Amino acid sequence: MLGKGMKGFILPLILIAVLLSGCGPKSSGTIVEDKVNVVTTFYPIYEFAKEIGGEDVNAINLLPVGVEPHDWTPRSQDIVNTSKAQLFLYNGAGLEGWVPNFLKGLESDSKVQAVEVSKGIDYIMTNEEDDHDHGGESGEEASGDSLHTDPHTWVSPKSALIMAENIKNSLVQADPAHKDGYEERFGKLAERLKALDAKFESELAKVPNKEIVVSHQAFAYLCRDYGLTQHAIMGLSPDAEPRGQDLVKLAELVKQDGIRYIFFEELVSDKLAKTLASEAGVSTLVLNPVEGLTEQQEKNNDNYFTLMEKNLQNLILALK
Incomplete structure (x- = not known):
């Protein structure tokens, strides 16, 4: 049996171990010194950043495989990685309600550029209750008739193209030396997104x-x-x-x-x-x-x- 004093000592240790281990699965990747480190908040941004970035970029996706972004909040290691990165790409439009506090928590000497990649999309407003932001910045309950931005921009190839261009522009700004590569790879991705858009348009025009x-x-x-x-x-x-x-x-x-x-x-x-x-x-x-x-x-x-x-x-x- 543990003495009373020992019990009091072990509990804080267990608590520290739990806090350090974070909650659940880890995000992908660690900082690489000689590349542009790009931290992304969830899968589509990660995929586009990798595709446009090619060999010049080290992309780290915060959201682990098999996890839904609505349920997720960052771990302490995510703050450390993002503080050392050159770019932090997030969807915005209310998807990641944890972002404002996360950015405030970055190390004071961090030079990371935070970019909201859904900027420029014609947002859809809805009066649905929106729990994406886990209470977000204001604690009050959203009333049923107040308007929210629908954040699911990337689900349309038309919007995904705008997001991909925003990602390309942020890479060119962070690393102008490799501008030609970013432009070229973005061009290829844009062609695929336009082809996908055309296919959705023609096929869905035919359904009764x-x-x-x-x-x-x-x-x-x-x-x-x-x-x-x-x-x-x-x-x-x-x-x-x-x-x-x-x-x-x-x-x-x-x-x-x-x-x-x-x-x-x-x-x-x-x-x-x-x-x-x-x-x-x-x-x-x-x-x-x-x-x-x-x-x-x-x-x-x-x-x-x-x-x-x-x-x-x-x-x-x-x-x-």
């Missing part, structure tokens, strides 16, 4: 039905840009619990409009989508908001383009 039912309200930019309408089981945050009457209303809408599939996403529980589907007598399909990769998708070498192609195929199937 235009309404989708999704588990989490992440597809407003996609719907706006390609002429669809989304009905969401939950609001902007995938954690928000819907009310029973909302589910009943949605089930009626599904039956009434002949909707054949309810969409769910892999990084969030599919329980509600399955409940609604069985209530309405329809099937479920994946529609991926491309917020992060699952471990399986990482093993399969999936990326923004392969996941968006799958989204398009599933939309075509559901809207026939």
